[in-house]
Amino acid sequence: xxxxxxxxxxxxxxxxxxxxxxxxxxxxxxxxxxxxxxxxxxxxxxxxxxxxxxxxxxxxxxxxxxxxxxxxxxxxxxxxxxxxxxxxxxxxxxxxxxxxxxxxxxxxxxxxxxxxxxxxxxxxxxxxxxxxxxxxxxxxxxxxxxxxxxxxxxxxxxxxxxxxxxxxxxxxxxxxxxxxxxxxxxxxxxxxxxxxxxxxxxxxxxxxxxxxxxxxxxxxxxxxxxxxxxxxxxxxxxxxxxxxxxxxxxxxxxxxxxxxxxxxxxxxxxxxxxxxxxxxxxxxxxxxxxxxxxxxxxxxxxxxxxxxxxxxxxxxxxxxxxxxxxxxxxxxxxxxxxxxxxxxxxxxxxxxxxxxxxxxxxxxxxxxxxxxxxxxxxxxxxxxxxxxxxxxxxxxxxxxxxxxxxxxxxxxxxxxxxxxxxxxxxxxxxxxxxxxxxxxxxxxxxxxxxxxxxxxxxxxxxxxxxxxxxxxxxxxxxxxxxxxxxxxxxxxxxxxxxxxxxxxxxxxxxxxxxxxxxxxxxxxxxxxxxxxxxxxxxxxxxxxxxxxxxxxxxxxxxxxxxxxxxxxxxxxxxxxxxxxxxxxxxxxxxxxxxxxxxxxxxxxxxxxx
Amino acid sequence: xxxxxxxxxxxxxxxxxxxxxxxxxxxxxxxxxxxxxxxxxxxxxxxxxxxxxxxxxxxxxxxxxxxxxxxxxxxxxxxxxxxxxxxxxxxxxxxxxxxxxxxxxxxxxxxxxxxxxxxxxxxxxxxxxxxxxxxx
Numbered sequence: 001x002x003x004x005x006x007x008x009x010x011x012x013x014x015x016x017x018x019x020x021x022x023x024x025x026x027x028x029x030x031x032x033x034x035x036x037x038x039x040x041x042x043x044x045x046x047x048x049x050x051x052x053x054x055x056x057x058x059x060x061x062x063x064x065x066x067x068x069x070x071x072x073x074x075x076x077x078x079x080x081x082x083x084x085x086x087x088x089x090x091x092x093x094x095x096x097x098x099x100x101x102x103x104x105x106x107x108x109x110x111x112x113x114x115x116x117x118x119x120x121x122x123x124x125x126x127x128x129x130x131x132x133x134x135x136x137x138x139x140x141x142x143x144x145x146x147x148x149x150x151x152x153x154x155x156x157x158x159x160x161x162x163x164x165x166x167x168x169x170x171x172x173x174x175x176x177x178x179x180x181x182x183x184x185x186x187x188x189x190x191x192x193x194x195x196x197x198x199x200x201x202x203x204x205x206x207x208x209x210x211x212x213x214x215x216x217x218x219x220x221x222x223x224x225x226x227x228x229x230x231x232x233x234x235x236x237x238x239x240x241x242x243x244x245x246x247x248x249x250x251x252x253x254x255x256x257x258x259x260x261x262x263x264x265x266x267x268x269x270x271x272x273x274x275x276x277x278x279x280x281x282x283x284x285x286x287x288x289x290x291x292x293x294x295x296x297x298x299x300x301x302x303x304x305x306x307x308x309x310x311x312x313x314x315x316x317x318x319x320x321x322x323x324x325x326x327x328x329x330x331x332x333x334x335x336x337x338x339x340x341x342x343x344x345x346x347x348x349x350x351x352x353x354x355x356x357x358x359x360x361x362x363x364x365x366x367x368x369x370x371x372x373x374x375x376x377x378x379x380x381x382x383x384x385x386x387x388x389x390x391x392x393x394x395x396x397x398x399x400x401x402x403x404x405x406x407x408x409x410x411x412x413x414x415x416x417x418x419x420x421x422x423x424x425x426x427x428x429x430x431x432x433x434x435x436x437x438x439x440x441x442x443x444x445x446x447x448x449x450x451x452x453x454x455x456x457x458x459x460x461x462x463x464x465x466x467x468x469x470x471x472x473x474x475x476x477x478x479x480x481x482x483x484x485x486x487x488x489x490x491x492x493x494x495x496x497x498x499x500x501x502x503x504x505x506x507x508x509x510x511x512x513x514x515x516x517x518x519x520x521x522x523x524x525x526x527x528x529x530x531x532x533x534x535x536x537x538x539x540x541x542x543x544x545x546x547x548x549x550x551x552x553x554x555x556x557x558x559x560x561x562x563x564x565x566x567x568x569x570x571x572x573x574x575x576x577x578x579x580x581x582x583x584x585x586x587x588x589x590x591x592x593x594x595x596x597x598x599x600x601x602x603x604x605x606x607x608x609x
Numbered sequence: 610x611x612x613x614x615x616x617x618x619x620x621x622x623x624x625x626x627x628x629x630x631x632x633x634x635x636x637x638x639x640x641x642x643x644x645x646x647x648x649x650x651x652x653x654x655x656x657x658x659x660x661x662x663x664x665x666x667x668x669x670x671x672x673x674x675x676x677x678x679x680x681x682x683x684x685x686x687x688x689x690x691x692x693x694x695x696x697x698x699x700x701x702x703x704x705x706x707x708x709x710x711x712x713x714x715x716x717x718x719x720x721x722x723x724x725x726x727x728x729x730x731x732x733x734x735x736x737x738x739x740x741x742x743x744x745x
Contacts, residue, residue: 071638072628099624106639145654152651158641161651180655206713208631208639215636219629223733226625230735284736285655286623291735293621297655308654 003030004212005067005515010043011109011131013124015196016057016116020131025110032600034512034528035066037490039111040082040093041535045604047113050542054086054188055171055195063104063112063201064093066493070102070288071209071515072222074229074503075495077102077288084543085187085446087173087348087403088423091539092187092446095493096162097287100179103160106205118197123151126203127159136199140169143341144178147200155202163200164190165343167391171195172401174348178340181295181310182287186345186424187446212517221514225507226291232502234463238294239284241274243314243497247428248273254564255433255460255469256318257426259325259377260354261419261553264430264561266322272329280333281311292497302330312336315450318428319350324357325377335383342391348403349387351418351425355404356396359414369411371395419553422447422545431556434459435570436467436475440483442550442572443579445536451496453482463500470568476579484529488512491532531599533583534591538604547589550576611687611741613645613721613728615660619738622647622658626730626739633729634719635712642712644721645730645739660739661708662730663689663721671720674705680718688722 001008010023025039033042040062052058061083068076079101085092104112107128114124121136139147147163155161161179168175168190175190176183193199211218229235237245247269250256254265270276277298285295296311312333320335321327339346357377359365365375371389373396374382389397399407404418404425419426424447431438436455444452455478458465467478485505489496492511494503503511509520540549552572560567580587584595596605624647627640635642644663650656665687672680672689679695680702682688698716702709710719721728723741731741 070628072625072632077624099622102624102640106641149652149654157648157651159651206639206641208635208637208642208712208714210637211632215632219633219729226733226735283618283655284621286621286735288622288624289628290623291625293623293735295621 001025001030002027003067003516003518004210005071006030006035007105007108007110007209009109010111010113011126013112013114013131014116015114015118015122015133015198018133023113030067030516031518032528032531034488034491035110036064036080036493037093037487038528038532039064039491040080041091041532041539043113044082044084044091045535045539048084052084054084054089055191057117059084059192059195061114061189061192061196061198065101065105065110066491067516068492068494068511070105071211072218072289073492073494073511073515074222074226075287075290075292075498076492076511077290078493078495079104079184080490080493081177081184081189083189083192085423086171086191087188088447089543090422090445090447090545091536092189093490094176094185094187094189095490096179096182096184097495098160098179098182099288100160100162100203101493102288103203103205105209106207107203108205108207114196114198117195121197121199123200123202124198125155126201128204128206139163139199141166144343145341148180151200151202159202159204161200161202163343164193165341165391167342167344168194170391170393170401172344172391172393173403173406174345175343176345178343181340183340183345186347186449190343211515213514218514221510225503225511228503228507229498229501230291234500235292238292238497241278242294242296242311244274244277244312244317247314247317250428251322253433253460254561255430256322256428257430258322260323260358260417261426261430261555262358263563264433265563266327269322269327271327272317272321272332276329277311277317285310287495290495292495292501294497298333300330300333302334305334307334307337309337309340315428316346319347320383323350323354326380326383328380331380331383335387338384338387342387344391347427348425349390351404351420352390352400352407353383353386355407355414355418356400358417362417364414365411369396416554419555420448421552422549424448429456430561431552432561432564432568432570434469435472436478438552438556438570439475439479439572439575439579442552443479444483445533445540451486453479453486454496454499455479455482457499458482461500470566472575476575476582479579480582481526483533484526487529487532488525491528527599531601534595534599534601535604537585537589537591541590547576550589611723612665613662613723613731614740614742615662616738616740617658617660619736620647620658620660621736621738622649623735625733625735629729629733633724635715635717639712642710642719644710644719646710661710663708670705671702671709674701676701680720686723686725689720690722691718691720693717
């Protein structure tokens with residue numbers, strides 16, 4: 001490996017035989033896919049046979065870092081965890097911050113590829129080059145924090161840890177993997193861990209990363225990048241309010257989905273205002289390598305139960321709050337913490353609950369169908385109990401454990417009320433309020449993920465452009481280019497927030513060039529990003545996804561949000577031809593042979609014929 | 610006498626100090642071998658932060674422990690200097706003080722040298738959790 005920033009190898013783990021090996025990270029892979037999400041796109045495509053059961057032994061778990069991970073490049077501490085998603089059937093990579101990704105690099109590994117199924121629960125322990133599987137029978141059944149605490153007591157303070165909780169063990173379709181309070185995240189990776197009996201992963205690295213730029217120059221340039229972020233006025237919002245700073249403003253402008261997207265504005269969010277949340281803060285926390293410092297520790301009580309946990313994030317406070325018609329802050333914070341303990345995605349949990357609430361409201365589900373739970377919009381008291389039933393797959397909890405789409409399938413009704421794309425539930429930015437985001441939701445390979453192109457920055461915040469929120473002119477190109485540049489952010493791997501903090505596409509190219517020693521340009525960023533999005537698309541095409549899957553729930557084209565004075569709707573179907581043309585995909589959304597050749601992907605063309 | 614001072618209530622666990630320290634001293638980003646290292650108590654949720662860095666104010670147990678003068682105190686700069694030529698890798702200094710670290714690759718002993726008067730870690734700390742102060 002002539003490039004800096006990489007360790008040059010991925011650890012392979014076969015849980016069935018308990019054996020370990022190495023997969024080289026080649027220069028060709030680095031040049032074509034850069035790292036992180038790019039590596040995941042290519043490796044998952046190569047490693048996972050079409051049509052496999054996401055919870056069967058053939059699925060694999062791939063941890064990926066990027067060339068910038070752990071190297072002083074701002075915010076580059078993140079790690080991605082990929083698989084074929086049990087929630088969507090598409091390929092899916094979830095990202096988390098913290099200190100796990102950098103530690104894996106220091107241990108000498110760019111990633112981990114886990115295959116097979118263990119006969120009994122195990123913890124994967126990576127101590128530099130020494131790798132072993134420890135018995136985790138005693139941890140099975142314990143929540144994510146208790147599991148990590150017990151591992152810490154045994155392994156000591158130098159290890160970075162992550163674990164699944166009961167939700168992952170019980171194969172909840174949106175179970176996650178938790179590293180302290182950092183979650184990876186959406187798409188049900190935790191259920192794949194559970195299916196493999198992989199309870200936890202611990203990593204300690206005492207080695208180093210060599211970069212492809214001289215030390216003095218590297219420090220100077222990284223310092224400049226840190227200063228750009230530090231001096232950006234948006235940073236102050238993240239620093240003091242984390243991600244919750246935007247919530248009241250999104251609501252004010254009719255951009256915050258309410259009551260399962262029946263409206264895009266809650267009547268009153270003053271109780272969940274960022275300044276209310278800030279009152280509980282005890283200290284501030286950053287991920288490795290980051291000077292944004294959007295995290296914090298809060299302490300609060302509810303109904304005699306006291307908590308010390310992470311401040312709730314924007315998406316979580318929304319999904320477990322306004323999406324369910326709830327604005328009781330301690331109840332929402334408790335529900336977020338319960339999701340963390342049980343190890344499941346707050347967003348899909350909230351979406352499943354809000355689906356059930358609307359189905360109850362519309363009379364599609366009877367009180368008996370939902371085991372007598374009072375699933376009415378606005379009932380904060382139902383959260384705690386229902387979330388535990390989901391993780392335990394107890395009664396109606398077993399229905400909701402399948403996600404909103406799966407729940408509708410299980411009961412045979414309410415499919416039109418499942419606010420999802422490809423099975424992944426829509427995030428906190430109202431599709432009717434941001435037409436570019438709507439198109440991104442419909443077309444992202446993973447499903448309705450706002451972080452695959454944060455168009456709100458260009459459509460509303462005025463950071464990366466000055467587009468009208470509702471007007472669709474130019475949106476297919478905006479979505480395509482942002483999806484492509486975002487794929488590179490996910491490959492370095494840097495934090496998505498840097499988009500709002502003054503890091504331009506040219507600077508992402510620099511963030512890639514500095515550690516690797518490559519000479520990346522903005523054009524390279526777009527090309528690599530296009531290649532990544534195309535390979536992810538090829539994975540889905542091979543799985544049988546078609547143009548029909550690039551859609552939004554019918555509600556958004558048919559009904560305007562009652563609070564929207566402009567009565568806007570959004571019809572993404574009318575934008576799809578233009579989007580496919582921008583992507584050089586054919587009218588069915590399949591990449592053409594010409595564009596595959598242009599991206600050096602001709603060897604993959606056979607799979608989509 | 611000056612030394613790097615840690616204010617644990619301000620530390621936000623970003624690790625920038627140990628990343629930049631190891632890079633500037635070793636040419637690699639390697640926090641475990643940095644002359645300043647941040648850890649926290651993992652048995653408690655968001656437990657107490659701890660920092661290992663030479664406080665320059667102790668009895669210089671590392672110098673005392675070294676059997677071959679590989680570690681010496683430099684009066685002019687007020688820091689401990691390491692001489693790799695003399696080091697026998699006996700590990701006595703590591704046993705003598707928890708603030709001493711070793712690079713597992715080069716075997717070099719890592720002790721804060723204040724970056725010759727302008728500590729990188731202090732420059733890079735985004736929260737002023739590290740300061741560089743003169744002892745009264």
